Amino acid sequence: MKIVIAGGATESEFLAEMLIRKGHTTVLINEDKNFCDLMASKFKELMVIIGDPRNLSVLFEAEIERFDIMISLCSEDADNLSICQMGKKMLGIEKNLCSVTNPKNVQIFAKLGVDHVVSSAYLIAEMLKNAAVLENMIQALPIEEGKIVLGEIIVSQESPAANKYVKEIKEIPEDSIISCVIRDSGIIIPKGNTMILPGDKLIMLSSSKAAEASELALSGRK
Amino acid sequence: MLCPEESDNLNYIDRTFSLKTILGIIGKLWMLAGFVILLPLFTLFFFPEEFNMANCFIVPGVMTILIGYLTSLLLSQNRRERLKKNDEAVIVFLGWLSVIFAGSLPFVLSGDYSLSQSVFEAASGFSTTGLSVVNVDNAPKIFLMYRSIMLFFGGIGLILVVTSILPDIYSMRLYTAEGHTDLMMPNLANSVRTVILIYVGYATAGTVLYYLCGMGFFDSLNHSMSAISTGGFSTKSASIGYYDNPKIELVTEILMILGATGFLVHLLLLKGKFRVLFKHCEIMLTILLISLCTPVCAFLMLEEFSGNLSFAVRQSLFQVISALTTTGFQTVSSFENTSPPLMFMFTLLMLIGGGTGSTAGGIKQFRIWIMMKQIWWNIQLKFGDRHIVRINKIERMGVREIISPEYLNEVNVFVVIYLLIFLLGSFVLMLCGHSIGDSMFEFASALGTVGFSAGLASSSAPQVVLWTSTIGMILGRLEIFVILMAAIRIKSGIKKPFRR
Amino acid sequence: MFFKKSEYIIVTGSGRFGSAIADSLSLSGFDVTVIDKDEKSFSHLSSSYGGFQSVGDAADIDVLRTAGIERASMLIACTNNDNVNSLIAQIASRIFNVKRVFARLGEKDKVDLILGHNIVPICPFELSLEDFWKKSGVSREEEHK
Numbered sequence: 001m002k003i004v005i006a007g008g009a010t011e012s013e014f015l016a017e018m019l020i021r022k023g024h025t026t027v028l029i030n031e032d033k034n035f036c037d038l039m040a041s042k043f044k045e046l047m048v049i050i051g052d053p054r055n056l057s058v059l060f061e062a063e064i065e066r067f068d069i070m071i072s073l074c075s076e077d078a079d080n081l082s083i084c085q086m087g088k089k090m091l092g093i094e095k096n097l098c099s100v101t102n103p104k105n106v107q108i109f110a111k112l113g114v115d116h117v118v119s120s121a122y123l124i125a126e127m128l129k130n131a132a133v134l135e136n137m138i139q140a141l142p143i144e145e146g147k148i149v150l151g152e153i154i155v156s157q158e159s160p161a162a163n164k165y166v167k168e169i170k171e172i173p174e175d176s177i178i179s180c181v182i183r184d185s186g187i188i189i190p191k192g193n194t195m196i197l198p199g200d201k202l203i204m205l206s207s208s209k210a211a212e213a214s215e216l217a218l219s220g221r222k
Numbered sequence: 223m224l225c226p227e228e229s230d231n232l233n234y235i236d237r238t239f240s241l242k243t244i245l246g247i248i249g250k251l252w253m254l255a256g257f258v259i260l261l262p263l264f265t266l267f268f269f270p271e272e273f274n275m276a277n278c279f280i281v282p283g284v285m286t287i288l289i290g291y292l293t294s295l296l297l298s299q300n301r302r303e304r305l306k307k308n309d310e311a312v313i314v315f316l317g318w319l320s321v322i323f324a325g326s327l328p329f330v331l332s333g334d335y336s337l338s339q340s341v342f343e344a345a346s347g348f349s350t351t352g353l354s355v356v357n358v359d360n361a362p363k364i365f366l367m368y369r370s371i372m373l374f375f376g377g378i379g380l381i382l383v384v385t386s387i388l389p390d391i392y393s394m395r396l397y398t399a400e401g402h403t404d405l406m407m408p409n410l411a412n413s414v415r416t417v418i419l420i421y422v423g424y425a426t427a428g429t430v431l432y433y434l435c436g437m438g439f440f441d442s443l444n445h446s447m448s449a450i451s452t453g454g455f456s457t458k459s460a461s462i463g464y465y466d467n468p469k470i471e472l473v474t475e476i477l478m479i480l481g482a483t484g485f486l487v488h489l490l491l492l493k494g495k496f497r498v499l500f501k502h503c504e505i506m507l508t509i510l511l512i513s514l515c516t517p518v519c520a521f522l523m524l525e526e527f528s529g530n531l532s533f534a535v536r537q538s539l540f541q542v543i544s545a546l547t548t549t550g551f552q553t554v555s556s557f558e559n560t561s562p563p564l565m566f567m568f569t570l571l572m573l574i575g576g577g578t579g580s581t582a583g584g585i586k587q588f589r590i591w592i593m594m595k596q597i598w599w600n601i602q603l604k605f606g607d608r609h610i611v612r613i614n615k616i617e618r619m620g621v622r623e624i625i626s627p628e629y630l631n632e633v634n635v636f637v638v639i640y641l642l643i644f645l646l647g648s649f650v651l652m653l654c655g656h657s658i659g660d661s662m663f664e665f666a667s668a669l670g671t672v673g674f675s676a677g678l679a680s681s682s683a684p685q686v687v688l689w690t691s692t693i694g695m696i697l698g699r700l701e702i703f704v705i706l707m708a709a710i711r712i713k714s715g716i717k718k719p720f721r722r
Numbered sequence: 723m724f725f726k727k728s729e730y731i732i733v734t735g736s737g738r739f740g741s742a743i744a745d746s747l748s749l750s751g752f753d754v755t756v757i758d759k760d761e762k763s764f765s766h767l768s769s770s771y772g773g774f775q776s777v778g779d780a781a782d783i784d785v786l787r788t789a790g791i792e793r794a795s796m797l798i799a800c801t802n803n804d805n806v807n808s809l810i811a812q813i814a815s816r817i818f819n820v821k822r823v824f825a826r827l828g829e830k831d832k833v834d835l836i837l838g839h840n841i842v843p844i845c846p847f848e849l850s851l852e853d854f855w856k857k858s859g860v861s862r863e864e865e866h867k
Contacts, residue, residue, distance in 0.1 A: 014808065050815065054805060055829075056829070056831040056832075076805070076806075077781065077809070078805040078806040078808065078809040079805045080782055081805065081808070081809050081812075082804070082805040082808055082835060083811075085835045085837060086807075086831075086832075087834060089834055090831075090834060102781075102782060104782065104783050104784065105783075108783060108813060108817065111813050111816065111817060112809075112813075112816060148814075
């Protein structure tokens with residue numbers, strides 16, 4: 001694939017290295033001369049363009065028309081939006097991705113046409129939200145911008161789910177499913193007649209709204 | 223900003239007044255003054271026997287409107303000259319002075335009052351003080367109505383009223399110069415119209431309530447306008463005490479508090495945001511002061527009312543509110559023989575005054591609150607952990623506002639100047655032969671535009687006393703800084719007032 | 723009419739352009755709020771300005787909400803950064819459906835980004851160029867793209 005990375009510093013280096021190793025055609029556009037020199041000398045397959053990616057003329061000069069992905073990692077959110085939109089509208093780059101510092105922009109940019117928006121604060125917030133709410137969920141991973149939560153629940157003797165068949169557990173909410181049961185380091189994909197035993201580790205797939213309810217239903221703890 | 227006027231190397235700056243614009247806008251103020259003077263004539267419908275007094279109003283009223291109109295035409299002459307820096311202070315200052323003078327004419331023309339007395343009464347009216355040389359029990363109704371009308375317009379603000387009818391590009395500057403601070407909405411014209419609407423609404427409601435309490439219509443109207451403008455003129459020489467009616471006192475107390483509440487805070491009240499309202503610093507201070515002072519006052523007045531506790535509390539509550547809101551209505555017959563601790567407490571309340579952006583006077587509660595908080599902030603700074611970052615904030619209108627050091631400084635300087643003027647004015651009264659207590663009480667009343675009198679400023683008072691009080695009232699009504707600015711601007715402009 | 727029901731206009735950016743617009747809109751009787759990150763920028767506003775001032779980052783959706791963008795009938799994005807103006811204009815137009823949105827764009831290129839939405843671009847440099855061509859009477863060659 002043909003990928004362009006605009007702006008950024010350490011993140012861009014990390015991404016560029018990863019993409020090159022995978023064999024993708026990668027173009028790096030950056031204003032910082034020292035950074036550009038460093039990158040150019042480190043990765044000979046990397047095409048390094050020195051210039052301000054916020055300038056349309058620089059983007060044209062980089063000859064990135066109809067590339068596959070535009071990744072914009074500038075420090076200003078508004079710049080990233082413009083670069084992604086310029087990529088889509090004027091350069092025919094269909095897919096784009098950018099980072100934002102203001103977590104509120106995650107959803108806004110998504111509405112304005114950016115395919116993937118990443119905010120570290122946003123991710124951490126989602127993780128904290130789920131972690132705080134769910135004691136027993138030792139690991140809660142937000143997927144699809146936090147709309148789906150994948151989490152672990154440990155079943156104890158007192159849990160409402162203990163010693164019951166899956167189909168008997170009425171308390172599992174609508175948007176929730178036990179995707180797999182880990183027992184004595186073996187993995188069981190549960191069906192309706194699987195019995196849940198104390199000591200089992202359940203991997204739950206739920207919507208973020210149902211996550212709390214499902215924990216309550218299965219482990220008995222809030 | 224101000225002192226460079228004196229420095230030599232800035233001599234190239236053209237300090238001539240933007241005379242045409244200044245006079246033009248003052249002309250508009252005169253038209254308003256003329257209207258205010260003519261307004262009382264409607265009372266002749268109800269009291270046709272006073273027709274012989276009509277000329278006292280018709281002549282100055284019409285003249286002022288005419289002169290005002292002709293002067294205001296200066297504004298549209300050719301291309302309007304730009305209003306120079308600080309000239310708006312000159313407009314407010316000279317405008318108010320000239321309106322007061324014009325407003326004194328009906329009294330002069332009646333033949334019953336000397337010039338000093340007439341100017342005193344007009345100043346008292348427009349500044350919403352309420353000190354009076356008029357013998358209200360014998361005065362013609364048209365004059366009583368006139369006084370209340372002066373209170374109403376003066377309380378709202380002459381510039382504010384003019385802006386609502388004839389706004390122009392300098393309206394915002396003038397609005398600020400007259401001492402109004404924030405706007406209710408992000409639109410000057412609509413903001414001032416809303417303010418007027420609110421006050422007319424309150425005055426109307428007050429009139430109705432008074433009427434329902436048994437007051438005659440004429441008295442209801444007058445007292446309502448007087449209460450909401452925190453003026454204090456009454457149609458009875460015994461003021462509200464004449465009625466000896468707790469219901470009337472309650473209505474008055476409500477109107478007084480409303481009048482002493484800032485325009486912006488009214489917005490909170492009318493929108494029903496009560497929780498925010500009660501957390502507002504000025505409301506908290508008002509409640510605190512009233513709660514503290516009423517029992518103290520009642521205790522001190524217990525003897526006078528021969529031990530009748532409930533009566534003492536009722537009187538105290540009324541007088542404390544009247545003093546704090548700088549209204550000046552009285553239920554006690556006179557302050558002449560009040561005990562020193564009581565006089566002291568009232569003097570303090572009068573100095574503190576009402577809320578900013580209201581019809582009340584005094585130092586204003588917002589500043590007092592800031593000064594008190596300052597003490598606490600200073601203690602924290604001195605004895606607290608130096609590394610903790612503290613931002614000084616005040617609870618205002620539902621927002622915890624930051625008080626910058628510059629603003630703090632302004633407030634402190636204002637309070638110092640206010641107190642200096644207070645001391646100076648009191649001293650002058652003392653020189654006229656009055657006791658310290660009486661002088662300070664009386665001047666605090668004038669400066670704070672309250673209206674309580676210990677007998678000093680009366681119809682038999684000598685000119686010095688009257689003029690000192692008049693100056694105090696004007697200084698109290700207009701922002702001190704604005705008057706200073708006007709004075710300095712006039713001084714620098716006088717050196718070369720006319721462009722050659 | 724005692725009360726003119728006024729349109730509410732938000733101006734983002736209190737630079738020379740923004741404050742000039744805010745001033746004249748306020749004088750013309752509209753309800754105006756100016757938003758700027760830097761409090762000192764408000765000194766550009768004239769002393770006749772009768773609207774509100776709000777300190778904050780206008781590209782932040784919450785700042786716009788506090789300023790009342792939901793009831794605004796017009797928004798003028800005129801910070802000195804084209805990309806920020808573009809973002810603010812798009813938020814106003816596409817998320818809050820503000821009826822009339824104007825964006826100041828220094829670079830003509832950015833105009834294409836906002837095409838297709840009801841955002842009207844104001845390009846001061848283009849306007850100045852047009853003015854020059856008109857006033858100088860010099861005939862010019864069009865740059866062919």
